Amino acid sequence: MLSIIGLLTIFVIVALLISGRITPIVGLVIVPIIGAFFAGFDFKEIGEFFGNGIDSVISVVIMFIFAILFFGIMQDAGVFDPLINTMIKVSRGNVVAVAMATVIIAAIAQLDGSGASTFLITIPALLPLYKRLKMNPYLLLLLVGISASIVNMVPWGGPLGRVAAVLGVDVTELWRPLIKIQVIGLLLLVFVAFVLGLREKRLIRKRIADGLVDDPIEEDESVDENQLTAKREALSLQRPKLLWLNVIIAVTVIGLLVWGEVPAGFIFMVGFSIALPLNYRSVNEQMDRIKAHAPNALLMAAIILAAGSFLGILNGANMLDSIATDLVKVLPVFIVPYLHIIIGFFGVPFDLLLSTDAYYFALLPIVEQVVSGFGVSSISAAYALIVGNIIGTFVSPFSPALWLALGLAGLEMGKHIRYSFLIMWGFSIVLFLITMALGVITF
Structure with missing residues (x-):
């Protein structure tokens, strides 16, 4: 019964997220509570x-709030503009080159093993470039997510x-046989980025031809008054004389994130507290900058807290463990x-049903115990579950880091699942078959 209720709870939430009928906060809060009541738990237990x-998510919430504020200040001050302008000049607006570069940048950023810091490093730096070139931001999230997943092995x-x-x-x-899989996976992903970049280039041209967007390189000079006002305001916020000092602050913050010895929330809190008065001296200016970025930070912080409630209820009610256990029992x-x-x-697809902990701590032991009785090594069984599942890490509503990424990019979970799921699953299957062909996975 727990498994049925758990599956129904997850299916309803995923369906609501994909349909876009309600906000994520409502779905993540209300649906699990109803499921827990049906499972026989009372208010106190819930x-x-x-x-x-x-x-389990409070540290991510703290980090998220101050990361949004910090990177917002860096963006306002114009820290990323030289990088964006340089990349546009080097690529000459080449959408394909930007897509391929995204894979490499994300792979380097993921070397610390933290998906949250990878998104914090890549999205604020690359999102303005994607917007400048009229590229789909969901492509950015897809490429960063797959690249980070490969390196996360x-x-x-x-x-x-x-x-x-x-x-x-x-x-x-355990890792050594997977090194070649990581290398092959990244090379394969660069090729996929090339193909997706070509597709994106065609889509951009079509949107330009249809008059839906302006040419990303040859900016339309006939801008309306609102656009002119926005440009003037953006220019007034930039601090070109403080560029190198801001760059040093940003690089220091990112370096401390990669180092991993200091809590990320504390790093961003201190970084923001230094960057804000440095760039905007008066209290009114500082409050204006906080007010400008606070809505995004608070909205997504609320969503992450709702996701924490969702995970806490499903884990506390043992629904996820029950799903993993019963799954094996019903197979032919x-x-x-x-x-x-x-x-x-x-x-x-399992990433839409199970959290990482449930997948590895509940499902893996059962699968390993079952197949080892037929002569399959425990290590091979583990590799099958790792390689098959890891690419989907950042398409799962169970991933707090993904909610962080969505907040940074201002995107929606349902649209991300619709855009990325089949591509991620297809990539995962190809990498899985390659791993089998190399003999890392046996049966």
Whole structure:
């Protein structure tokens, strides 16, 4: 019964997110509570689940609020403009080159193993460029998400750490056979970015021809008064004389994020507190900048808190563990020896049903125990689940880092799932088949 209620809860939430009928906050808060009531839990128990869920995301919320404020100040001051202008000049507005460069930048940013910091580094820097070139921001999120997922197969990343804990093996030994998969995956993704870049280029040309957007390179000089006012306001906020000082602050903040020894929320809080009075001296100017960026920060902070409530209730009610356990029980006997292959093949869709913890701590032990009885090694079963699932990390509503990315880019979860899901799943299947062909996954 828990599994049925859990699945219905997840399906309803995903359907509502995709349909766009209600705000994410309403769906993430109300639907799990109704599910918990049907499962027999009372208000007090649900309140405890809520508390645990909020505790798990509160650090992300703090980081998110001050990251939005910090990068907003950096953007207002014009820190990213030279980078954007240089990339446009180098690429001559080449949409394909920008898409391919996005993969490399995201891969480098993900080397610290933190999806949140990767999005914090890449999206504020690249989103203005995508907007300048009239590129779809959901393409940015797709490419950054896949690139970060591939690199996340490192020993200090979450998935391998969880697998090593479940199997009791050395995480570095677990990683070594995956290095070639990561290299192949990134090369394959650069090619995919090339293809998607070509598609995006055609779509931009069509939108320009239809008069839906202006030419991204040859700006239309006949701008209306509102556009002129917005440009004047943006120019008035820029601080070209403080550019290098702002760059030093931004690089220091990003360096501390990569270092990983200081809490990210604290880093952004201090960075924002330094950057704001440095660039805008009067109290009125400072308050205006805070008011300008606070709505986005607070809205997405509320969504992340709602996601924490959602995860806390489903985990506290054991719905996710129950789904993983019952899934194996209902499968036909003849496919059980190939269970790790089947689960890996459908790894990305599983990201819409299970949290990372439920996938690795509940589903993996069951799959490993079942297939090992048919001569499949535990390591091979683990590789199947890792490679099959990891690409879908950042298309899942269970990922707090993804909610952070959506907030940074001002995008919607439902639209992201519609845009990215099939591409991510297709990429995952190809990488999975390559991993099998190289003998890393056996059956």
